[in-house]
Each structure stands twice: as C-alpha cells, then as structure tokens.
Amino acid sequence: MRKSLILLLVSVICMSAMPGLSMKCLAQEAKSTKASFTKEEQEVIDLSRAKWQWMADKEADKLADLFHENAIFVHMGGAWGKKQEVDIIRGGMIHYKKAEIFEESVRFAGDNTAIVLGKIKLIAILGGKHEAVNPFLVTEVYVKEGNRWKLASLSFTKTMERNENTK
Secondary structure, rough: OOHHHHHHHHHHHHHHOOOHHHHHHHHHHOOOOOOOOOOHHHHHEEEHHHHHOOOOOOOOOHHHEEEEEEEEEEOOEEEEHHHHHHHHHHHEEEEEEEEEEEEEEEEEEEOEEEEEEEEEEEEEOOOEEEEEEEEEEEEEEEEEEEEEEEEEEEEEOOOOHHHOOOO
C-alpha cells in the first residue's frame, strides 16, 4: 500500500513538473524486466509474447481465441472492441510487423487479473502501404476465465523517445 502511494505521488509530481517526462517517470517503475519471473508471471509474459508473434504472423483466429469477448483496444487513432480488432488484423489494415520488447513487467490484481506493462518499438504497416515505427508503453490486462487467460484490454501510449533511442 505504501509503495503504491509513493509511486502515485512520484507519478503526479512527474506529470505536473514536466508533462513530457511523465511517461519516462512511469517507465522507470516498469523497468523490472526480470532475469526470472515466478511461474505465474512467466505464464502471462509468455502469452503476451505469443500475442505479439501472432499479430506479426496475422494469426487472426488465434488472436480471436485469446481476446475476451468484451475486450477493448486503445490505439493512437481510436478505441474499439474485439470484432473490430480481429477484422483489422485479418483484413491487413494494421499489420503488426514486429514488436521489439525492451522492458516488460507483470503485476497481479487479485487471483484473476494480470497487468503487463511493456516498453516496445512497434513496426507496423498501416493500410497495407505505409510503414510506421513508434515507441510505446503498452498496457495489457488479462483476466483468467477458468484456467485460461484472456486479453481484456490492450492500450498503446506513444512515448516521446526517438525511434533509434527506444532502448
């Protein structure tokens, strides 16, 4: 509890002091890419990594199975649900060509919710034509239904870092 309050206070200070640095301050907390995760953490991290590969490979059916029925996807250009995200991937409107992961961490909120925070460089093909390279902090929320994790939310927050300095 105390650590959470301290992190909240640091985040507020960062955001109010220098808005451009707020994501950098938050990223400092996320820098906990561990050499080893617990079994539960590793399970969620592995699923997150598989998701990025399925996106790169345009495995729309695997993604549809992973995505929760009420999932929300927040992009730079808008927010939409599961059907729209799967249709966008299947139709090639967004091809998540490669996600280079620099940092990742996972936290649990109870027994059935996992939050993955990742610092990535995303290479995507938009509209089948234009390549975009952007650094993002990505928040993924997974909920456990039975014994399976489902992706309930995926949010992209573009960082102020230059692409070549994403590391």
